[in-house]
Structure formats: structure tokens, C-alpha cells
Amino acid sequence: MAATRGPASDPARRLSRRALVQGGLLTAAAAPFLAACGVRTHDYGELIIPAPNHPVKWPLSKRYTAIASGQKPKPGSVLRIYNYADYVSPRMLKDFESKWGVDIHLSTFNDADEALTKIAAESLGFDLYFPSYDSVGKLIQANLLRPVNQDYLTNADNLWDSFRDPWYDRGARYTIPYTIYSTGIGWRTDLADVDLTKYPNPFDVFWDTRFKGNMAILDDWHTAMAMVLMRDGINDINTTSSHALSRVRDELISLRSTMRPKVTITMYNDMPAGQYGLAQFWSGDAINMPYYLPKKVDVDVLRYWFPPNGVGEVDNDLCVCLGQGSNPVAAHYFMNAILDETSAGQNFGFTGYQPPLKQFTPSQLVKQGFVPANLATAIVQESDFEKGLPLLELPVTADTEYHEIWQEFKSGG
Amino acid sequence: MAEEIVTTAAAGSDDNEGGVGSPWFWRGLALPGTAWVLLFFVAPLYVVLAIIFGSIDPILRQPVPVWDPLHWDFSQFNYVMGRIFGSDAYFRPAVLRTIEYVAIASFLCLLIAYPVAYFTARFAGRWKGVILACLIAPFWISYMMRMLAWINLLQNDGLVNRALSAGGLFDVHEAWLSGHGSTVVLGLVYGYVPYMILPLFAGLDRAPVSMLEAARDLGASRWQTFWRVTWPLTRSAVVVSLLVTTLPMLGDYFTNDLLSGSPSTSMIGNLINNAVLTPGQTGQAGAFVLVILVISVLPMFLYVRSTRSGTDIAV
């Protein structure tokens, strides 16, 4: 340390400036070299967006073919699963590992945007991914998925009939349903004195200043903005109308400044821990809350509200097989396990997210103790999908507009 | 350490030109490291530029770099600049907030670090070793661990609230982790103070005691001695310690994420972290990176220049 001092000469100063210029020139010189490294590009035609009134039967991928029937997973091989945190039961993973001798590597992401970016890099070799159907179209059109060989899905008969041939993937060529859930309002009666009947629109509760600093909304751009749209009485939650979106923007900004909401997806932990008393909620997280609740707090304080007329956000998540993975056979076995009654029960018990299987009839869930009676509203009925509002993929310009509004909201005023 | 680094940059001794043997021998030694820096530090900065000024893939909304500066598209860059400086400046509050938080936190850091370093260097006596070890310890405890410690303490039913309620005497339900700017500043101070104490200690420890004694002998009061002698002697250590704490704070996003999680406390680091993995916004993250680069390189060069003009005594 002592030796490093010393008066520096003027030439040294000039040198450093030159060095800077030189650094710049060198970088520019490196450009052709970088270009030679090769860039990943995609080339595809018009973006196709599936919707309930516009079902899509996807062409089979030319890049990845379905695997041959009758294979067994290689013992000792690695199955790479990419999923939300706490969204698959560790017990189910352990059982699958010991049954097939496969080593599961579970990687997690915070939101679907992050997941899509990492999947698009194509270097991580994930075998299975759990998207919502709003990104399935992108994944298929960007040639990232491997078609599913139905022969492996011996448990597919367990699925609710309406999920055998879904509108987002006619013929179930690429997907299997994973969980079903609604999006509503959750609260704790001991921390927030909520009475939804006194508002013109129940979602007004999020703008009620009595709950300032005591609330949270979901850190998922489309889910949160759809809630604002519904508050405005706009049930087309995939609207591309700039007028509607600018209203959404104004309301989000006022929400941020008057309510100081937390923006997160960890309500299932935070609300039981007492960090806030009111939040936008996914039904699965609501069902899961009792597990995280401290023992001294009565389960009875938990509430979940979903529009009683059934017109609210209802969605399902899927499981897909990524082409970049190196273990498609084990991936197929895992997909089949998801449809298995026992595994699905383990998953449901751990995540709180309901599988659309015949064995889990909504009326039975309360009786069997999966769901406490005060959270029965969080159970999704098969009929909810008839009236419910799905979050669809958006055309590029609208997608950008939504994202910009969300970005503005998140950057904080 | 940083102090050395910065001053080494300035040290250009002309007397030891060349070593034994062929100059190519020494060049050969320096080559791998130089190539490494060029390839993995300098060249990636160009990739950042190619992405900021590049285009976006239409379906997955992933960035597509454009290598040729003649074909650069400035729309993403302008977008970010417009949101910082323009009329629709919704990034500006976050930028201002970053400056505010970092300034307050740096000031508090200095307010804590200077007396502690001063005491340790001057008055700790035989406890010096022990105190020094305790001062260094947090530096070796992972930042995440230290934040985790505060999350535990600041939870609604955590020790802080329980201490404040004085055993149930008062009803305290302060949700410290739900968007309090003060909690974020506390986290920043707690996280970065150790980085400041050590260079300050090194500077204070080196300041010759004889000069202070002389000042006192000549009749200066304690305060005068400090203000006229100690402070000028350690000024450059203060600048360095401010640099090494302030610059990393500018890019910090995890303190905010862990201790607040609310948009109302977002900093530039959070804007980067939110944008970088959002389809279609990657170029914006690059533009923010550029902003931080400019903000952080300027003070460093100013400092290097000032040490070169021979104004510094203590280093």
C-alpha cells in the first residue's frame, strides 16, 4: 500500500485519455469479430393468437419431433424442470425420482417474462416448463416446443372432459393442463375490516384509503391490469383499446400514490405472516394460506372473494415439453405423473392449486379437508370456465402498451 | 484496497522501464490477462451498445443486436432518455429517489464510519486488534445473510416491533417491510458501512500522530486540530471511501427488493432489474446501464486527476 503513492507525471495523465480513446477504437474493431460469433435469430410469419372463440390446432413442429413410444427414462439421467417457486410438491418430486431413478433439477423463475427470456436463450436445456396459455402460442411459433406423444399419457382419462381438447391447443398436441385457478380478492378479517358489498364495484376496495400501506397486488402485469379493467366495468380484459388502457394507467398511478401497495407474488406467505391484510389473490395461494399461518392465528380469519356470478379471471396453467431439453422421455413420464391422482393430490396439498382431474370434484374438496369452509370460494368449478374471463396473449403493439404502463407503475412515482 | 487501486492508476513511475530479458517476455506475461479484459469486459460493453441501439424480435420480443453503428436505431435509447428528462418523465422520480437514497445513505455511512474509524485508529489502544477484527467481520459475512438478518428483525412480529411495544405495553404493528423508504436507507447504510470504515481507517491510521501533537503543542483546541489538521489529512481517504460505497449503491436493487418490495421505493437498479428480463425492454435496461456507467466513471476520473495534480498528502 505504502509503495503505490508517488507524484504522477503529466504524460501519465495524457496517456490515460489516450488509453480511453484507444479502448473505444479497440471495441469498435472487435465488432466484426462479435458479429462472426453468430446471433440467434427467429424467422416466422404472422403471430397467431388462440382464444376460446378462435381455437387453434397447431401444426407439428418441424424442428423437434415427437419421441417414439414405449421408451423408459434412463436411470441416473437428469430431468430439468423450470417452474415458479413453491409450485410443485417436493414430495412428489422425491417420489418420482425414486420411482424412476431420475435426478430432478428444479429451477425457478419469478415471472413468466423472465422465464421466456431464459428459455429463448436455449442454452439451459430445460425439459419441462409450466406456462400459462397466454405464452403457449409464442413458444410454439418460435419453435421451442416438442410435440407430446400421447401414448405416454395413460392418465389423460382423469382429466375433466372439457380439458381433453382445449381451444388453445386443439388435439392437445403440445400441452397438458397443470392447474386451474381464479383471481380474486383475499383478506384477513383480523387485519382488514373488509366489506365488499359497500362498494359500487368490489375491486374499489383496493383504492379504499383505510387499507393504505396494508395491501398488495399481484406482480403480474396482465393479471393486475385485468383487475383494473374489470373495476372500470370492462370485461374484455384483453382489450387493445388505447382509451381503456390510458384509464387503467391513471388508476394504477393513483393506486400507487394513494395506497402504497406492495407488488409481489408471495401473498401466500406475507399475509399469513401479517405483513398486510388485503391483497389481490390467486385462488391457489388463498387455499394455501392456512399452511403458512402461525399456529396462534385461527384459520377462520382468512377470506377469498371471486365474483359470485362467475365473471372473473379464470385461467389454467399448462405443462409443456421444451425442445431444448435432453430428457424428453422422462419429461413425458413426469407429465403423466402430473395427471396421476396421487401425485396431483400431493401437488394440490402443497401448492394449493387445484388439478382439473375428475378425482378432485369441487364439492368433495371441502369435505376431504383440502380446503377450509371459509375459503370454499377459492375452489374452481368446471362451469367457471364457461363464464370466466381468460387472460389471452396480446398482439405485439398492445403487449408493448401494457408493458409500458406496467413499467411506469413499477418505477414508482 | 480501492484506494490503492485508484492511486496505482495514477502511479506511473518512469524510472523502471523494462525488465530483464526480452520485452516480449513481459508482454507475453501480460497478454492473457489483457486479452481476457478485452474479451470479457471491454467487448461486452460493445454488445450492450449493439443491443441498446439494436432491434427487437417480433414474437418473443427478445433483443436482436445490430453491430454496425451506421444502422443503429436510437428509439430505445431515446425512449429511456425521454422518460428521464422529457415531458413524460416517469423514470425521473426513480432516478431522483436513487440519488436521494444514495446521498442520505452515504452521508449516514460517513457519519457513522468516520468516528468509528477515528476512534479505532487513534484511541483503541490494545483493543485495536479486536475492534478491527469486529469491524472487518461484516465484510466477510455475505450481504444476503445480513439482509436476511434484518428481514427477521423487521417482520411484523419481529424483535424490532416487539421491542418497540415494550412487552405489550404499546400496540405496535408497523409493517417495516412494506414500502418504507427509511427501511431501504437503513438497509443500504447497514450493508455498505463496513466498506467505508476500512479505507477511512487506513487513511486515519496513516496520518502522522506527530503532526497532531504539533498542532496541540502550538495551542490548537481539540476541534481546531481536527478541522485544521486531521480532516485535511484524511480528505482523500474520505473521497475514496465515499466512492467505494456510493458507486455500488447506485446499482443496488436487491436491498430494495428484500426490504421493501413496493414500487414507491424503486431505484435505478430496480428499473434495470425489472427491464432486463422483460421481453421488449432489454434495450432499455442497456440504456440504464449506460447511464450508471457515465454516472460512476466521471467521479472516478475526477478523483484520479485530483490525486495526480499532487494535492493529496495522506495517500
Next chain:
Amino acid sequence: MTSPVSWYRNPWRKPWMLGAVTVGYLLWSLAPVLVAVLFSFNAGRSRVIWQGFSMRWYYGDPLRSVWHDQSLHTALEHTVWLGVLTTVVTVPLGVAMALGLDRWRGRIPSAANLAVIVSFVLPEILIAISLLFVATVLVSPVRLGTTGQVIGLVTYQLSYPVVIVRARLLTIGRDYEEAAVDLGASPVQAVWRVLMKMLLPAVFASAVLVFADVIDDFIIVRYLSGDSSTETASVKIYNTARAAPTPALNALATLMLVASLLAVAIGFFAYRTLTRGEKGGLDVFTGEA
């Protein structure tokens, strides 16, 4: 360093205010960590209410203890693995670079020197993001996962050996190697047999610093991580601290803390042994920031 003698001769009264501030600061800086360590031994799930002492979260719990939870294990192993790999690459690279830059005058070396220095003081997020971009848009050796992480960490840490070794080279001077060459050694032999021996403490110190710094790294490691097998302990803490952590997370953090402190303690004492009798040899550790 001020010797005890000059301290005794110090005519000033001890300012108790400064002492109180120092003690207060030490309490404030260390107590939260000690509380977190304490709760890693909690018998219950809570990280705020003490429910008795147990080793449950280290190995007792069959599903979620550090010993049994595969993901926590992997995090721990990967952390140490990255530390070792990065140290093994950074130190030789940096030492050779320091030697070369010290004896090579010109624009290229001063530019390289500048780049190393700049890379140290810049916010880490810049290096992390620029390499992330390289990894996601280019087909290159920089890939998400261990490779990318090591490349990022080496780039960020290179300044430690370069600066420490150069500082030491300045105190050593040229005489020894010139003498060796005069006595018939080749430059290679002079460097390897003479210079390297004298540089050993500096090399050792930089290795310890790099290792200890890498196992605590967060930003580079997180952005450049691939799948879960490349997540380190600090990334794990970050991801889980916001979701639903158990005291197992505290246990993981405690183990990391022990590893860091152990590495530094070993380094500290070994360094002291190596530089016995030299004044100011410990500056590398105390001036660290």
C-alpha cells in the same frame, strides 16, 4: 499502525463519546447477524419466536434441513466450487498480468491497467448485465451457468491479484531478478525461482481475498446463473427470503458465514507467517474494501 507506546504517550484524554459510538456501532452491526445465527438453531419453524435449541434445520429435518434438502446442498457445493474455480483462474492470470504490466510501458498496457481498475470500482451490475447480454444473444463461450459465472467473476476479481502483486513488486524492486540474470539465470528462471518466491505472500493474500469475495458474490452469480444447479447460497437466500423461508435458510447462511470466516482466518494467519518480520504486511487485509 500506531504502536501502544505512542498511545500511552498520547497526551489527550480519551473521548468517551467516540468510544460509545464505536461500541454502539459494533453492536448494531453484529447483533442482527448473531440473532439470525441463533435462529438457525430454533426447534420450530419460526424465525422470530424462539422455540428451543435443536439441530433440526442442519440435519434433523428429513425434508427441509440443509443436509437433506437437495437444493440447499447444491447451493452450498456450487458456491464453494465457483470460489475454487474462480480463484484458480484469476490468480495466475492476474499475477502474470501484474508482472507483465509492471515491466511493459506503452499504451496497450496502460489501457489494460485502466480497464482492470475501472472494472473494480464500477457497479457490479454493469459487468453482470453486459455478460448476460452476451450470453443471451450470442453463441459464444459465455453461456449461462458455471462457465458464464466463472468468466464474470474472474473479470470482476482480476483487479485483486493485479493490484496486490503490483504493490508488492514496487517494494521488491528490480535488483533481485537482475542479480539472478547476472548470475546466469534465464528471465524465466529469474521470475519463477526468485521473483515468485518473494511474491508468494501477495499471491496467497490475493487468492484468499478472491475466494472469500466470490463465495459471497450475488449480482454476477445471479444474472449469469443457468438452471438450479448453478444457484449459489446467496442467490438461494435472495430467492427464498422473499417467498417462504424456514430457519434452514438461516442455517445455510450460517454455514456460509463459517466458510468465509474460516477462509479469511486461515489466510490471515498464513499470511502473517509468510511475511513475518515485515512491517505493514497486514495492510492487505486491513485496507481491504
